[in-house]
Amino acid sequence: MNQRIFAVALCAMLFAVCFSAQAQQPKKVPRIGYLSSFDPATWSPRAEAIRLALRERGYIEGQNIATEYRYAERKRSRLPELAAELVRLKVDIIVAGGGDSVIRAAKNATKMIPIVMNGSGSDPVAAGFVESLARPGGNVTGPASLTTELGGKRLELLKEAVPNTARVAVLYDPAIPAAVRQVKEDLPAAARMLKLNIRYWEVGAPDDFERIFAAMGKQRPDGLYVLGGGLMNAYQKRTSDFALKNRLPSTYNSREAVDAGGLMYYGADEAESYRRVAYYVDRILKGAKPAELPIEQPRKFEFVSNVKTAKRIGLTIPPNVLARADKVIK
Numbered sequence: 001m002n003q004r005i006f007a008v009a010l011c012a013m014l015f016a017v018c019f020s021a022q023a024q025q026p027k028k029v030p031r032i033g034y035l036s037s038f039d040p041a042t043w044s045p046r047a048e049a050i051r052l053a054l055r056e057r058g059y060i061e062g063q064n065i066a067t068e069y070r071y072a073e074r075k076r077s078r079l080p081e082l083a084a085e086l087v088r089l090k091v092d093i094i095v096a097g098g099g100d101s102v103i104r105a106a107k108n109a110t111k112m113i114p115i116v117m118n119g120s121g122s123d124p125v126a127a128g129f130v131e132s133l134a135r136p137g138g139n140v141t142g143p144a145s146l147t148t149e150l151g152g153k154r155l156e157l158l159k160e161a162v163p164n165t166a167r168v169a170v171l172y173d174p175a176i177p178a179a180v181r182q183v184k185e186d187l188p189a190a191a192r193m194l195k196l197n198i199r200y201w202e203v204g205a206p207d208d209f210e211r212i213f214a215a216m217g218k219q220r221p222d223g224l225y226v227l228g229g230g231l232m233n234a235y236q237k238r239t240s241d242f243a244l245k246n247r248l249p250s251t252y253n254s255r256e257a258v259d260a261g262g263l264m265y266y267g268a269d270e271a272e273s274y275r276r277v278a279y280y281v282d283r284i285l286k287g288a289k290p291a292e293l294p295i296e297q298p299r300k301f302e303f304v305s306n307v308k309t310a311k312r313i314g315l316t317i318p319p320n321v322l323a324r325a326d327k328v329i330k
Contacts, residue, residue, distance in 0.1 A: 030285050031066045033091035035083055035106055037098030037230035039073045045256070046097060046118065049271065053278035072098075074206070074234040076175070079105035087113060093284055095277060099230040100127055100178060107140055114290040116280045117142035118273070122178030124295055133295040141290040143276040144297055145268040150253075151182050151227070152190030154266050157303065158223050158251045159194050161264065161317050165249070167197045169221040171212070171239060174202045176229040183227075209235060213242050221248065226262075228253030236260055247313040258304050258329065263313075268298035269326075302326040 036043040047069070051061060059065040068091055070082040083105040086094055094110070096103045097118030106115045107129060117124065117140065124130045124144050131137035133144075159165050170187065172179040183200050191198045199219060201212045226232055226239050233254050240261035243250040250257075251264040258265040276296055283293060306329040310317050322328060 027064075029064060029066050030092040031068060031089070032281065033068045033070065033086035033089065033094045035070050035072075035079070035086060035094055035096050035098075035102055037072045037074065037076060037079065037102050038234055039071055040069070042234065042256075043069075043071060043097065046274065049274040050095065050118070050277050053275045054281060056275075057278055057282045059278075059282070072102075072230075074231070076101050076230055080108065083109035093281055095281070098233065099228065100129075100176060101230050103127075103129055103140065107138075111139055113139065114284045115140045115142075116277055116284070116290075117144065117295075118277050122176075122181075126181075127178065130295060133297070135292065136295060137291050139290050141293040141295060142280050143268075143273050144295050145273060150267055150301075151186045151225075152193075154225060154251045154253075154264070155187065155190050155194055155196060157264060157266055157321070158225065158249060159196065161305070161321050162223060162249045162315065163318075165196065165222040167199065167219075167221045168223040168225055169216050169219065170198055170200045170225045170227065171203050171232065172200065172227040173229040173231045174204055175231075176227075179227045179229055187225075203231065206231070206235060209238055209242075217246060224248050224250040226250065226252050226254075226257065233257075236262070244309065244312055247315075249310075249313065249315060255302070255304060258306050258309075261306070261309055263306050263309050263315075265302075265304040267301065269300035269302045272300045273298070304329065 034047060061067060068086060068089055070086055072078040072082060079102060087110045094106045094113055094115045095118055096106045096115055100122055103117055125132060129140045170183060172183055174180060187198060203209060203212060224243050236254055236257040237260045240257055244261050250262045252258060252262045253267060255265050255270045280293060284290060303325050304327045305317060305322060305325040308329055
């Protein structure tokens with residue numbers, strides 16, 4: 001009898017130990033891979049905005065979520081290698097930020113790992129990232145900023161802010177299909193309506209900027225419009241400095257360019273976009289399939305005007321234009 005009692009007690013003790021060990025096993029912490037065309041300093045504010053938005057949804061870095069950052073350092077050729085590295089690390093989700101080239105590199109690297117766009121500048125259907133906005137159909141989803149669809153509106157606001165504008169220089173990267181389509185289709189139509197004469201300048205590499213700036217200085221345009229893309233976003237400080245030096249009113253696809261000294265920005269509300277990135281990450285971690293998560297178009301837009309820059313270039317923005325700005329930098 002004593003042996004039987006001892007055996008039962010031993011079994012109970014072993015069961016308790018096993019149960020306790022299982023209970024103490026840590027849960028798998030999901031890992032998010034961030035793929036960016038920028039350098040850490042440039043991407044940091046965006047990553048921080050997404051981190052805070054995830055925190056609002058209960059995801060705390062180092063506790064129940066981990067991150068892996070990969071930066072192309074403004075070298076587009078590195079993106080495929082970095083995307084493949086994130087795939088080898090078996091991250092649970094890739095957040096692709098910095099333009100269509102980043103999304104394409106991630107999509108080419110994996111058909112299985114979910115990819116959340118941090119705002120696609122172009123139409124993601126036309127770019128071939130998804131089958132449709134309502135049903136993406138693959139492993140790519142997320143908010144679309146539709147940056148290239150708003151080029152006409154930016155020219156219109158520039159014309160309203162500087163009524164005597166007649167000639168506008170447009171900087172774009174010819175390697176970005178959405179930018180090429182914009183300069184061939186969207187902007188010419190808007191320019192005709194606004195009676196603007198547009199001169200297009202291709203910037204395919206960092207070394208092109210100085211050569212183009214020198215030539216542009218001789219042309220003396222009335223305004224500057226800088227299209228987005230990894231290269232343009234990476235060197236937006238250089239373009240805004242050129243505009244300031246030449247007292248040139250400028251408008252941008254990028255909100256950060258206005259903080260760097262550009263005159264105007266009109267586009268999707270970027271803070272809202274970061275919150276929506278966190279929404280998609282949350283839904284996917286909870287089991288939703290990217291193929292069935294509809295692509296969201298911007299819900300909010302913002303018009304930002306830099307009055308400090310206006311003063312530096314000797315410009316007075318009309319009160320009726322400033323009154324429409326969501327944010328004025330003084």
